[in-house]
Amino acid sequence: AQSVAQPEDQVNVAEGNPLTVKCTYSVSGNPYLFWYVQYPNRGLQFLLKYITGDNLVKGSYGFEAEFNKSQTSFHLKKPSALVSDSALYFCAVRDNDDYKLSFGAGTTVTVRA
Amino acid sequence: DGGITQSPKYLFRKEGQNVTLSCEQNLNHDAMYWYRQDPGQGLRLIYYSQIVNDFQKGDIAEGYSVSREKKESFPLTVTSAQKNPTAFYLCASTPEWGKNIQYFGAGTRLSVL
Numbered sequence: 691a692q693s694v695a696q697p698e699d700q701v702n703v704a705e706g707n708p709l710t711v712k713c714t715y716s717v718s719g720n721p722y723l724f725w726y727v728q729y730p731n732r733g734l735q736f737l738l739k740y741i742t743g744d745n746l747v748k749g750s751y752g753f754e755a756e757f758n759k760s761q762t763s764f765h766l767k768k769p770s771a772l773v774s775d776s777a778l779y780f781c782a783v784r785d786n787d788d789y790k791l792s793f794g795a796g797t798t799v800t801v802r803a
Numbered sequence: 804d805g806g807i808t809q810s811p812k813y814l815f816r817k818e819g820q821n822v823t824l825s826c827e828q829n830l831n832h833d834a835m836y837w838y839r840q841d842p843g844q845g846l847r848l849i850y851y852s853q854i855v856n857d858f859q860k861g862d863i864a865e866g867y868s869v870s871r872e873k874k875e876s877f878p879l880t881v882t883s884a885q886k887n888p889t890a891f892y893l894c895a896s897t898p899e900w901g902k903n904i905q906y907f908g909a910g911t912r913l914s915v916l
Binding site: 694699722724726731732733734735736739741780784789790791793794795796 | 807809843844845846847848851861891893895900901903904905906907908909910912
């Protein structure tokens with residue numbers, strides 16, 4: 691069975707500071723990893739994905755994520771956070787053999803001006 | 804929210820009543836999904852459909868039913884057997900089953916009167 695953990699319910703940062711949202715995963719095979727963002731009362735928007743290749747993945751809105759196989763992590767990062775980055779962020783995973791996605795519980799990011 | 808339309812945005816259910824949530828997509832996607840979102844629990848898969856006239860139970864299908872008579876439509880019925888229906892419901896689609904990036908609608912918030 692596959693699973694995702696987002697250990698922090700909330701992350702608070704000041705505008706202009708680096709932002710990190712943590713994600714660890716468990717799969718039986720090779721992982722397919724995703725980050726999505728959700729604004730209040732809206733659907734999820736895709737940010738970035740890791741399938742194979744370079745461990746550092748760049749995505750939308752200046753976000754990037756680093757795949758670390760030994761630590762089974764896929765943390766989301768942004769070098770300089772904006773107030774408009776305040777939202778709910780979800781990490782998701784699937785493995786080779788199961789096309790269903792498993793989502794983490796989500797991390798609420800608040801960026802203060 | 805791309806080409807996925809969910810309606811209504813808000814829905815209220817009386818005890819013992821069945822209600823149907825609409826999901827329509829104009830993306831020509833084969834696969835469609837229904838998720839339930841509760842605070843602090845992430846997204847849980849209710850039903851999915853790989854192709855028209857086919858659908859499968861997800862992780863929490865009890866108390867729900869679906870149909871997939873047309874490629875563009877995947878309605879979800881919340882039956883009276885679902886004792887705790889209050890949640891945010893999200894519909895998603897992918898070009899093909901197993902194609903990774905899911906596109907989401909804006910969601911329907913269901914409450915019990």
